[in-house]
Amino acid sequence: MIDGKPQLEPAIFVVFGITGDLAAKKLLPSLYHLMKDNLVHEQTMIMGVTRQQLTAESLLEHVEVCVNEADKICDPVALAKLQQKLVVHTMDPESPEAYANLKEHLQHIEDANGVCMNRLFYLAVPPQTVGPVVELLGKGGLSEGCKHGQADSRLLIEKPFGWDTASAQTLVDNMSTHFSEEQIYRIDHYVARETVQNILTFRRENPLFGAVWDSEHIEAIHIIAKEKIGIEGRAAFYEPTGALRDFVQSHLLQLLALVTMELPGSMASGDIHDKKLALLAQVSVVQKGGKPVAQRAQYDTYKQEVGNAQSTTETYVKLGLAIANDRWHDTAITLETGKAMDEKLTEITMLFRYGKQPGKLVFRLYPLEGIELDLMVKKPGFDDKLQTAQMSYKYRDAGSAPEHPDAYERVLVDAARGDHTLFTTSDETLACWQIVQPVLDYWQSADVEAPLVYPSGSGQVLDDRAMLGRHFVLQ
Numbered sequence: 001m002i003d004g005k006p007q008l009e010p011a012i013f014v015v016f017g018i019t020g021d022l023a024a025k026k027l028l029p030s031l032y033h034l035m036k037d038n039l040v041h042e043q044t045m046i047m048g049v050t051r052q053q054l055t056a057e058s059l060l061e062h063v064e065v066c067v068n069e070a071d072k073i074c075d076p077v078a079l080a081k082l083q084q085k086l087v088v089h090t091m092d093p094e095s096p097e098a099y100a101n102l103k104e105h106l107q108h109i110e111d112a113n114g115v116c117m118n119r120l121f122y123l124a125v126p127p128q129t130v131g132p133v134v135e136l137l138g139k140g141g142l143s144e145g146c147k148h149g150q151a152d153s154r155l156l157i158e159k160p161f162g163w164d165t166a167s168a169q170t171l172v173d174n175m176s177t178h179f180s181e182e183q184i185y186r187i188d189h190y191v192a193r194e195t196v197q198n199i200l201t202f203r204r205e206n207p208l209f210g211a212v213w214d215s216e217h218i219e220a221i222h223i224i225a226k227e228k229i230g231i232e233g234r235a236a237f238y239e240p241t242g243a244l245r246d247f248v249q250s251h252l253l254q255l256l257a258l259v260t261m262e263l264p265g266s267m268a269s270g271d272i273h274d275k276k277l278a279l280l281a282q283v284s285v286v287q288k289g290g291k292p293v294a295q296r297a298q299y300d301t302y303k304q305e306v307g308n309a310q311s312t313t314e315t316y317v318k319l320g321l322a323i324a325n326d327r328w329h330d331t332a333i334t335l336e337t338g339k340a341m342d343e344k345l346t347e348i349t350m351l352f353r354y355g356k357q358p359g360k361l362v363f364r365l366y367p368l369e370g371i372e373l374d375l376m377v378k379k380p381g382f383d384d385k386l387q388t389a390q391m392s393y394k395y396r397d398a399g400s401a402p403e404h405p406d407a408y409e410r411v412l413v414d415a416a417r418g419d420h421t422l423f424t425t426s427d428e429t430l431a432c433w434q435i436v437q438p439v440l441d442y443w444q445s446a447d448v449e450a451p452l453v454y455p456s457g458s459g460q461v462l463d464d465r466a467m468l469g470r471h472f473v474l475q
Contacts, residue, residue: 010113051092318334
């Protein structure tokens with residue numbers, strides 16, 4: 001690090017699916033911003049892989065690359081730099097022969113730049129395409145570094161990683177025949193948010209909270225991610241996926257692990273992942289009457305949007321979890337997520353046990369990223385009436401706010417410099433699938449209830465107390 005900026009090696013970002021929504025909305029804007037702020041090596045290149053015959057100029061004509069700028073206006077020098085660094089490579093990703101040509105093209109770029117470059121294969125493709133592409137990359141010799149053997153080849157993979165425990169295990173096994181665990185970067189952009197990165201630091205550096213970070217003092221933990229939007233034309237992806245696979249198995253369980261894991265001996269990537277995995281192995285879905293405490297629901301227009309009147313895919317899910325260790329054995333834990341709700345909101349709430357009106361600690365990811373602590377104090381006057389006093393830290397008010405990177409920018413930078421801290425390991429992925437597998441199995445059983453239906457724009461889908469009991473109660 002120099003002046004707070006990471007020092008990077010030359011790299012080629014090879015983006016499969018360069019014409020897709022993810023590349024247009026996240027990857028290209030993030031790469032533009034990184035180049036503008038000189039956060040990638042000056043010799044870094046971007047190769048967009050597509051079946052279409054395109055030029056870099058025609059591709060960028062259909063992308064709003066400056067959406068991360070405060071004024072949404074491009075810096076002409078930075079935009080010219082992006083155009084110069086971007087090349088489009090046309091190939092059929094299902095053709096084994098095409099990978100030999102891709103390898104030659106990468107070698108040509110390295111020769112032209114006179115430097116050996118790390119190759120980062122970003123698979124912004126449908127989940128069912130990931131396995132075949134990885135296999136063809138491996139068979140095509142692209143799991144190795146450049147021809148001089150002085151740089152790495154890395155895989156960047158978006159969720160979902162599999163559809164259940166068995167399919168995830170198959171993917172892990174197949175990938176391991178071509179790429180080592182150190183070469184694989186499973187992306188969870190939620191973990192790359194500033195507030196999430198701050199959770200462990202907050203716990204380590206504030207011993208006041210470390211002393212009360214357990215069931216004796218914390219009654220409930222509630223992690224919620226609400227979205228105002230519905231599926232927005234993503235029926236092909238969402239109908240076989242649903243909220244449990246899309247958000248709970250990945251994002252929300254990762255957040256829970258960071259909040260409840262034992263503190264690592266250091267902030268090194270390996271130490272953090274070891275503690276995360278140990279915690280996930282102790283998590284299970286609460287059982288009530290022989291059934292998992294898991295409720296699903298579907299917003300009212302979903303069936304019409306996907307064109308399936310019989311659909312049982314959940315757009316909302318709420319789980320009751322338990323952690324089988326001494327620290328958290330008596331804390332009620334709920335994970336909740338839904339689409340087409342009243343607001344976009346993501347936060348982690350820790351509810352303390354004691355006092356007439358127990359206080360709470362909130363890690364807010366969206367909106368207004370930051371940390372809030374509610375305390376009870378005496379109201380001014382002659383009586384003993386109480387009032388809530390809120391202490392808060394918001395990133396927008398911090399002096400470093402202009403340097404606050406977008407989550408995808410952080411993902412790209414860390415992958416380029418080989419830092420695994422923010423990425424999910426194979427073992428963590430499998431552990432998360434094992435947690436939700438009983439719910440998936442139950443929802444596929446013959447006697448399961450159909451999902452509830454809720455109006456789009458709902459603020460609360462379930463009556464917690466009436467339907468699901470103590471594990472779903474959070475004041």
